[in-house]
Every structure is written in C-alpha cells, then in structure tokens.
Amino acid sequence: MKDKKRMFSVFLEKTRLLDLLELVPASTLIIVNYHRVYHDQLVTEFDSGVFCLSKEEFDQQMAFLSKHTNLMTEEDVVRLAQSGKPPSKRSALVTFDDGYRDNYLFAVPVLRKYSVPAIFFIPIESIEKSRLGWWDIIAYFIKRTEKEILPFKGNKLFLRTETEKENAIWILQDHMKSVRSEESQDLLTELSFLCGVDFPSKEIQQEELMNWDQIMEIGNSELLSIGSHTISHRVLSTISDEDELQELTDSKLFLQQKLGCEIKSVAYPVGSYRTFSDRTKGNVCRAGYSIGFSFNTGVNYGSILDPFNIKRIGPVADLATFKSTLIVPRLFVSHPY
Numbered sequence: 001m002k003d004k005k006r007m008f009s010v011f012l013e014k015t016r017l018l019d020l021l022e023l024v025p026a027s028t029l030i031i032v033n034y035h036r037v038y039h040d041q042l043v044t045e046f047d048s049g050v051f052c053l054s055k056e057e058f059d060q061q062m063a064f065l066s067k068h069t070n071l072m073t074e075e076d077v078v079r080l081a082q083s084g085k086p087p088s089k090r091s092a093l094v095t096f097d098d099g100y101r102d103n104y105l106f107a108v109p110v111l112r113k114y115s116v117p118a119i120f121f122i123p124i125e126s127i128e129k130s131r132l133g134w135w136d137i138i139a140y141f142i143k144r145t146e147k148e149i150l151p152f153k154g155n156k157l158f159l160r161t162e163t164e165k166e167n168a169i170w171i172l173q174d175h176m177k178s179v180r181s182e183e184s185q186d187l188l189t190e191l192s193f194l195c196g197v198d199f200p201s202k203e204i205q206q207e208e209l210m211n212w213d214q215i216m217e218i219g220n221s222e223l224l225s226i227g228s229h230t231i232s233h234r235v236l237s238t239i240s241d242e243d244e245l246q247e248l249t250d251s252k253l254f255l256q257q258k259l260g261c262e263i264k265s266v267a268y269p270v271g272s273y274r275t276f277s278d279r280t281k282g283n284v285c286r287a288g289y290s291i292g293f294s295f296n297t298g299v300n301y302g303s304i305l306d307p308f309n310i311k312r313i314g315p316v317a318d319l320a321t322f323k324s325t326l327i328v329p330r331l332f333v334s335h336p337y
C-alpha cells in the first residue's frame with residue numbers, strides 16, 4: 001500500500017498534476033506529528049520506529065510546507081477551535097512528541113530557517129528523571145540481547161535475525177499499549193531479566209532527551225510553543241478518572257511554573273482512538289487546556305474542529321508522498337473510522 005501511494009505521488013508530481021490540484025481551494029488543517037529526526041544516518045540503540053526522517057528530509061518538507069500552506073501557530077489553532085469556523089485555507093501545523101534531544105539539535109534550526117511554527121509536547125517525568133519511554137527500553141533490550149528465543153505470553157518470539165528482532169520489538173510494544181500502567185514497569189523488569197540486559201544508565205538515557213534549558217529556550221521563542229504530554233506518559237484510557245485528571249492538571253501547572261507561560265495544549269500519550277475517551281476530553285477541559293491533540297487520527301477537514309480531539313497524522317519520509325498528502329489528503333490519509 002505504501003509503495004502504491006508512493007508511486008501515485010511521484011506520478012502526480014512528475015506530471016505536474018499536483019500543481020493543478022493545489023489550485024483547488026481547500027479547507028483543511030493538517031497537523032503532522034514527528035518524534036525524532038536523525039542527522040545523517042539512522043543509528044540507534046533505542047527504538048528505530050520513532051525516527052522517520054533525516055535532517056535533510058525534514059528541511060525539504062519544511063521548505064515545501066512554508067511555501068504551499070497557511071502555517072498556523074498554537075494560538076491560531078486555539079482561535080480556530082474557539083471560533084467554530086472551518087479553516088479558510090489549506091493550513092498546517094507541525095508538532096513533536098516526547099522531548100527528544102534531536103528535536104532541539106536538528107529540527108528547531110530548520111523550523112527557524114523557514115519560520116515554521118511548531119508545538120513540542122513534553123512528558124514531564126521523562127525529562128525530570130532522565131527516563132526514556134517503554135518503547136525505547138523494549139527496543140534497547142531486544143537489540144542488545146544475545147538470546148535467540150524469548151518466551152512471551154505462552155508463545156515464543158524469535159530473535160535470530162535483525163528482521164525477527166524488529167518484529168519482536170513491534171509485538172512487545174503493541175502489547176504494552178494495552179497493559180495497565182502499574183504492570184508496565186514490572187513487564188520491563190521481566191524483559192530485562194529474560195533478555196539478560198540491564199536497563200540503560202541514567203546518563204545514556206539523558207543524552208537522548210532535551211534538558212530544561214533547551215525546553216525553556218523553545219518555550220520562550222515566538223514561533224515555537226511547549227505543550228503537555230502528561231506527567232508519566234501513561235496511556236490515559238488505562239488509568240482511573242482521578243489519576244487522569246491529576247496527570248492533566250499537574251503537568252499543566254508544572255510546565256507553567258517552570259516556563260513562566262500559560263500551557264494551552266496537551267497531546268494524549270500514544271494518542272490513537274483506543275487511548276483516550278470522552279472522559280479524557282472532559283478532564284482536559286476541566287484542567288484548563290484550550291485544545292487537546294490525538295494522533296494517527298487523520299486530517300481536520302472543513303467541518304468545525306473538536307477542540308479536544310484535534311487530529312494529527314504521522315510523518316512520511318518521502319517528499320513526493322508528503323507533498324501529495326498536504327495537497328490531496330483524501331487520497332493519501334487513511335481514516336481510522
């Protein structure tokens with residue numbers, strides 16, 4: 001499917017059909033969410049899946065975005081959501097989740113170069129405790145283990161080749177999304193034991209994440225904003241009503257105190273439909289946020305925005321597909337519903 005989309009996007013670009021389609025008026029708000037950007041080559045001991053593109057590829061995408069879309073800031077999206085009106089043009093916003101250091105090192109200079117606004121969603125505990133997310137720790141264990149077979153839920157995960165390891169990482173990560181938060185740490189400890197690999201040191205984890213000085217610099221700039229990604233990055237649908245409200249309230253207050261500015265937006269951890277609910281939306285409103293972002297939920301078309309389910313799509317590395325996604329999203333973004 002990906003290859004077909006890519007071929008179709010190359011066709012649209014080569015035949016200049018994309019230029020013609022761009023002339024068709026659009027009332028869309030497309031929010032592209034990135035996690036990590038690598039420098040030249042993708043080399044990591046952690047989750048390769050959260051990297052999507054290189055600094056060069058990101059530069060090309062931002063150049064296109066700045067020329068061909070109406071760029072929105074966080075404040076613009078807040079106003080749009082409160083206005084009850086659809087966006088008047090083909091609009092776009094860039095967001096980053098999880099507070100990785102490469103965002104500051106490689107993405108921020110590119111965003112500044114093209115004056116592209118962006119929101120960076122920060123999970124507080126990751127930064128405060130220099131602790132990477134479970135997806136990175138799972139990948140770290142599996143990549144480093146010398147075991148060839150791993151018992152898992154009555155089955156066996158094979159780890160003999162790179163492909164088998166990537167597959168095992170994916171299965172374990174998918175399982176973790178539905179595990180109750182209290183069990184997730186136990187599961188990681190068990191995995192550490194089964195793999196015969198210790199948890200990465202605090203220093204190693206710290207190198208992958210932004211520090212508060214870098215986050216404050218982003219928060220104090222004109223085009224860029226900081227949003228909450230909760231305290232613990234627990235999947236909100238797996239925790240109690242009370243804990244959910246606390247995650248949302250405490251993270252907002254913490255960031256406001258740390259950065260000295262109002263925190264208006266939150267992005268739900270993981271963010272797909274099964275990870276948040278109507279209860280979440282109510283708590284987001286109660287905690288005082290103006291807007292809440294989901295992920296992998298599609299494109300915001302002309303209809304009125306739901307302020308607490310502003311949809312975002314994942315990134316693509318390929319430039320032709322990126323361009324086509326922005327110009328004709330109906331052909332390139334699959335709808336989760």
Ligand SMILES: [Zn+2]
Nearest residue numbers: 097098269270
């Ligand atoms: Zn996240």
